[in-house]
Amino acid sequence: MRSIILFDDPVIRLQLLPFTYTRPVAGIRCGIRTIAEKWSEWFQTDISYQTESYLAHRFPIKKSEDNLYINGALCPDASFLAAIEKLAPESVLLSKENEILAVRTSSTEWSPTEKPDKLVSQIYNEPVIIIRQIWDIFLNNGAQIKADFARITSSKKSEKITDPFTHCYNPENIFIEEGAVIKAAILNAENGPIYIGKNASIQEGATIQGPFAIGESSVLAQGAKIRPNTTVGPFCKVGGEVSNCVIFGYSNKGHDGYLGNSVLGEWCNLGANTNNSNLKNDHTAVKIHSYVTGKLESSGLLFCGLFMGDYSKAGISTMFNTGTVVGVSVNVFGAGFQSKHVPSFSWGGNAEGLTEYRFDKAVAVAKDTVNRRGVTFDESDENIMKQVFDQTQNQR
Template sequence: MRSIILFDDPKIRLQLLPFTYTRPVAKIRCGIWTIAEKWNDWLQTSTSFQTENYLSTRFPAIHSTDQIYINGALCPDTLLVEAIEKLTDESVLISTDNEILAIKTSSSDWTPAAGTNSFNKLVYSESVIMIRRIWDVFSGNGVQIKSDFERILASRKSAGLTDPFTHCYNPENIFIEEGAVIRASVLNAENGPIYIGKNALIQEGSTIQGPFAIGESSVLAQGTKIRPNTSVGPFCKVGGEVSNSVIFGYSNKGHDGYLGNAVLGEWCNLGANTNNSNLKNDHTAVKLHSYVTGKLESTDLLFCGLFMGDYSKAGISTMFNTGTVVGVNVNVFGAGFQPKHVPSYSWGGNAEGFTEYRFEKAIAVAKDTVSRRGVTFDETDEAILLEVFGQTKNQR
């Protein structure tokens, strides 16, 4: 029996903060599925994770006598999966840029730090899709929606649309799961597929342009405007206008306001009329806080908005500047544009100033947030957030 283990590349993990403070790289959502869910589907098995020690209790690695380690930032495709399946014992698949793509070994002790000198090297000359930086999550989202959609469509049939007041453009490019409810909306899949998850609710007057995906039991509020290349994970509430953005899951943007070229983690909440800028007035490339250098670094992107880590919240009418990074467990509010980087466990706003968000208070709010969705917040979750609190203390 073989084990498929998705490993965190240390360099990539650092580039994907703040999202990888609280999850392995492969638990990032891009498209309809997370990276791990993609591999589960392509390989028809359950994957596990090799990640930071403090995350391993929640996301353990499962070993056997035969391991295939796959880079957790790597998105599968037909040629790549074929190449990995053909790996012989004690061999490594590397890219033309010398990145480790996959390793097949009997050892349960391999880590990226161990390197690849003892393995038979095979160079993979085809192009690969890697989620290397946080802006790759939204910039690659449309392509990944299409890829995931094709996998779903190849093996299952859509439940179909029953509402007579909803109009669909290119209905064969729309997949609706059982239990989903759509009321008096417009679904335009002419330029990309639309996926509606199990028990999702699309309320009256919503307009959707594909590529778009919404996960299980998520809700689009009345009159929501969804622009292309947007993914909403499971158990979210979304309203207002959203464009080319990814919301991982269990997060709320339930009211009017604009979210564009953005990524929200889990258990986030944006208050009513919260907006982010995604284009600078002078139309120059957006700079973003780098956890690698601690400085603003160019993304080389014209459009780039908000990145918000897990458990963070914004008060009503909060304004986020172009290319803003908000850490984990932040409570941000008040007048004026917020700073380009709001460190984890910060409380306050640009006008009022920031103080440290007391850990005990932050955990109490996190527990209440999670319990409202009928999900258990346990000692492992608290231990992860305590570790993040310690790791980020020198940022505040």
């Protein structure tokens, strides 16, 4: 039986930190689903991961005599799926830029760091969507919502909106899963679809412009203003104004405040009135911390906001500048704009100064955060946090 394995390209993985400190590349959410969930649905089978050794216990690899390795940063479509289904044994599928897209081999030792000269090469000439940089997550989000929406809704029927005070524009482009509750909201799907997940709650006065997706059991607070190309993952609480953002899951932005052109990982929390800037006053390209060079590098974007790794929190009225990167398990707070890069396991803020977040305390808070949602924080999760703590020691 064939094994589908999503591999981490080592260069791309580094560029996608801090999110890939705690998950494989394919665990990134873009659109309604994560990249891994997209591939699993396309193949109608379970997939596995070839990732960092310290992540392997949580994200194991499953090999066989016929292994299909696929670049975990690549979002699937029908054309690419057809190409890899035709891929012969002991072959590699390359992009026009000579980048490895997929490999089919009986070898259980194949690695993306190997030169593919022992494999038969084929070139894929069609365009592909690869999440290479952290800002690619929100840049591609609208298109991926549309693509995921089309596949999810193709063979299913939407639940009906029964609330008489909710108004819909282009209702045929709105899909509602079982158990979702919507009250006195405005849903505008004229410019893109709106997907409302199982048991999600859209509270009174919320206004939504598609493309938009909200995951299972997430809550959109009273009066929330959701602008296009936004995804709220499962089990989140979101309020205030949100524009072109991706929130992976289990994270809270429950109060007023602006979040734009930003990405939040899992188990994050933004305190009341937290805001981020996404456009510089001089309208020049936003610079952002690079984990590759350790310096601020140009993103080439005019609009670029906040990127926050898993388990991180911001105190009330925290202000984030354009292109701010916050690492894993950070507790940031205080007056004024925060630094453009807040290293993992930092405690404090720009005005107060940063100190190291004690590992035992960080784990205790993470456990409590996770357990409060009815999810188990186990030894594997703690080991991953310890690896990230050790890897990022020289950044603090």
